[in-house]
Amino acid sequence: MSKAFDYYVKTKKENEKLSQDLKKNISQISYLRLAAFVIGLFVSVYTYAIEQQVISAVVTLLWIGLFIYLVKLHDKAIQRKNFTDALVKINERAIDRIEDNWNKFQDNGEEFGQEEHPYSGDLDIVGHNSLFQWINSSATYFGRLRLKDYLLKPLKSKDQIKERQEAVKELAKEIEIRQRVNAEAMLISGQSTNPEDLIKWAERPQKEGGSLAEKLITNLLTLAFFTIIFLAIFTETVTYKAFLAVTALNLAVLYLGNKKGGPILDTIHQYKTGIRTYENIIRAIEEGNFSSQSLKKIQRKLYTKENKKASELISELKAISNLISDRRNMAYIIINIAFMWDFRCITMLSKWKSKNGKYLKSWLEVIGEFEALSSFANIAFENESWCFPDLHEEGMILKAENLGHPLLGQRRVCNNITIKDKGSVLLITGSNMSGKSTFLRTVGINLVMSYCGAPVCASSFTASIMNVYSCMRVSDNLEKSISSFYAEILRIKMIVNASKGNNKIFFLLDEIFKGTNSIDRHLGASMLIKQLSKSGASGMVSTHDLELGDLEKEMAKLSNYHFQEHYENGDLRFDYKLRRGISTTRNAMHIIKMAGIEVE
Structure with a gap:
């Protein structure tokens, strides 16, 4: 077999072993997390029962902090395992392609078929047992679209074709970055991969929050809520009716704001994993040390007019999305009432969008372009005896x-x-x-x-x-x-x-x-x-x-x-x-x- 085949087999085995190790690690963290919760809760309750309130408070803070740390550690381990499993699948697919078992690949681009196209149907460009099915390694929405366009709308300029050839040749040697990008993209391939709603939000011109009045109301209601809590604990001068009144007021304001802000928060939460994936892919592309003009152009598209990196700005959006949980979750509801959380998140999103929303679609299209070029690069890597025309x-x-x-x-x-x-x-x-x-x-x-x-x-x-x-x-x-x-x-x-x-x-x-x-x-x-x-x-x-x-x-x-x-x-x-x-x-x-x- 070829060098490419040997590489795929070796990489597949290495990642299968790593996946098993990560599985054990995840299990160990789960047990530690459970132990931290049970033991910590027991000690907190026991010390409080024997009237050691200070010790109880300190212990409670410690075990809650440890528990949160273990939750984050657990999530990171799961993310790493998912990434590793994706690498296993990538190398399995590559082996199948070399061994002529590629016709079982599920994505064949059948929906791209055009009856009136000059050659697509006759030459099996898309559909069952097609060139698209064999060659495609794109996992994102724009990656599949860009590859389809490459195959159905060929270039007419020698210089343009030559430039793309140079990019494919260079990427053929960059197997690690290709697989890194592909693995990240596969993490969202089974979800809502069409980012249409996210792009619509980013490009919508109207401001959705963050006005001076909204900020003032948000802060006043938050202050009122915690003032009532403070007075109830330390002065015992506030009745539960006053607490219920403030809570009801906060809920009413949140309800009124939900009509405008709710769909936005739901959209960002829906694409939470996708946003994290986009950041990782864009960072991988930014870090590439490329020499071909086409790949350099791709990298330049990942900078704003203010010369800010797309990965850093997507990271800011990711940080905001991490603050938005399932809005039906009880913990989120409590935090929302106390801090008027929806309004604060809407304000942060509106600020991010006003500065960076216009770039989002072009960044995702860059990912698609890189994926399409990588599909061709895979073929060059696997077939060294083939030539560039x-x-x-x-x-x-x-x-x-x-x-x-x-x-x-x-x-x-x-x-x-x-x-x-x-x-x-x-x-x-x-x-x-x-x-x-x-x-x-x-x-x-x-x-x-x-x-x-x-x-x-x-x-x-x-x-x-x-x-x-x-x-x-x-x-x-x-x-x-x-x-x-x-x-x-x-x-x-x-x-x-x-x-x-x-x-x-x-x-x-x-x-x-x-x-x-x-x-x-x-x-x-x-x-x-x-x-x-x-x-x-x-x-x-x-x-x-x-x-x-x-x-x-x-x-x-x-x-x-x-x-x-x-x-x-x-x-x-x-x-x-x-x-x-x-x-x-x-x-x-x-x-x-x-x-x-x-x-x-």
């Missing part, structure tokens, strides 16, 4: 050696391909199951990856920057009353229209016009190939129609290639190697016999 804005060329389909793993068979100029067409013939469609998808998916700034599955790869269009996997649409043949016509119309401008179209056509009779299929395919080539579009066409191979005599820019099969002891075998010329073999009758159909 050499891309050109001029011409329409494609030359690749040992080109394979990235998703086929150990079943992959590689081939070479050369397309020299605009208008060039490769006509691929071959019998059933020989590899024609897979080869078209191989070329298409590697072109897409090259324009994303990712490595490609080839030993060398040179290409012009072109717009990829495909017509390979069409089906009927009962809801729209569209037959499969008409759906194919609509798809081809899209490609023809795109080729009419100076759009540098690279097309992939698989068994076109198969929904009609053989005469019309042949004529239609011939006319389409000629028209696309004449318009300057280049591409590949797979077909069973061997007569289309005669176009090579008419079209100087059309070249025939084929796949073939052979038989071993009566069994059908394929080598999936691309050969020059037109196919001369057939296997349909053999396959029909295999299906149990009697052939006369």
Whole structure:
């Protein structure tokens, strides 16, 4: 296996052991916490009962302090264990990807499918058994969105692609920071990962609290509450009715303020774990010692106009969120009544938002961008024999050696391909199951990856920057009353229209016009190939129609290639190697016999 595989196995084992140690540590802290509570409470009650009030008060303060310390220690241990468990999962997934078990990954980006997209459905970019499912390591909302955009909206500029390539190359060497960010992000992947409500709050222009009147009322009501408590304890001049009156007043004011402030506090509490995670991820990115321009740009986005670090400002928001507990919790209710806590938290949140709210979305988008680049970097790290393509804005060329389909793993068979100029067409013939469609998808998916700034599955790869269009996997649409043949016509119309401008179209056509009779299929395919080539579009066409191979005599820019099969002891075998010329073999009758159909 590869160095990457060895690293993943080693890291997985180390973190599994660490997780077990942390589990024991958490259990020990739990017992200590329980003992501190029981023993401390007993001593406090006993010393008070024997009229040692001073000792009782001191003991109470000590055991409560110890208990709070152990609670925090317990929480930190749990957080560390969760982080460690996430690292175990990350390395398990990486091992599965290398061993071709990635199709069990749950996140396949199916919701990103676009029926009208030029190539997504045909090339398996998103959805089941897709490039997204194989490549994605993003766990945050914006990370998944950014990776989707990378795959479905390729870059058009050589300089932009080159810049992203440099970032991916650099991140490929930074495995620890990639896994650190990924592990942190996984801690919130199962929760409300869409931070829409948090961003809406941060970008909402109106001020939500902290006015002079609110501060005055908050402080006066708090003072009144504790004055009543003090007088009741030390002077015994205050009745319980006065205490109830002040409590009722505080509750009434809190109730009135809840309409405006309640949803805000609930939102911040909902994203409490997420805010802590965002801080940790942003700090990890800030601490990276990067040299590529793209990663440096990402880091610069994590500074405000006042040159303050995003991690420090998110930390301030985290500190406020830590003050907000479940507002239905009895302890929180008591604190709320005594200190008018909701109002104080709203004031702090309003102050933070007025200074930093406008930056929050861009910070989260930076996390997403880093995650998307890390997804590509993982692939570069795991496939050292793959190359980063050499891309050109001029011409329409494609030359690749040992080109394979990235998703086929150990079943992959590689081939070479050369397309020299605009208008060039490769006509691929071959019998059933020989590899024609897979080869078209191989070329298409590697072109897409090259324009994303990712490595490609080839030993060398040179290409012009072109717009990829495909017509390979069409089906009927009962809801729209569209037959499969008409759906194919609509798809081809899209490609023809795109080729009419100076759009540098690279097309992939698989068994076109198969929904009609053989005469019309042949004529239609011939006319389409000629028209696309004449318009300057280049591409590949797979077909069973061997007569289309005669176009090579008419079209100087059309070249025939084929796949073939052979038989071993009566069994059908394929080598999936691309050969020059037109196919001369057939296997349909053999396959029909295999299906149990009697052939006369």
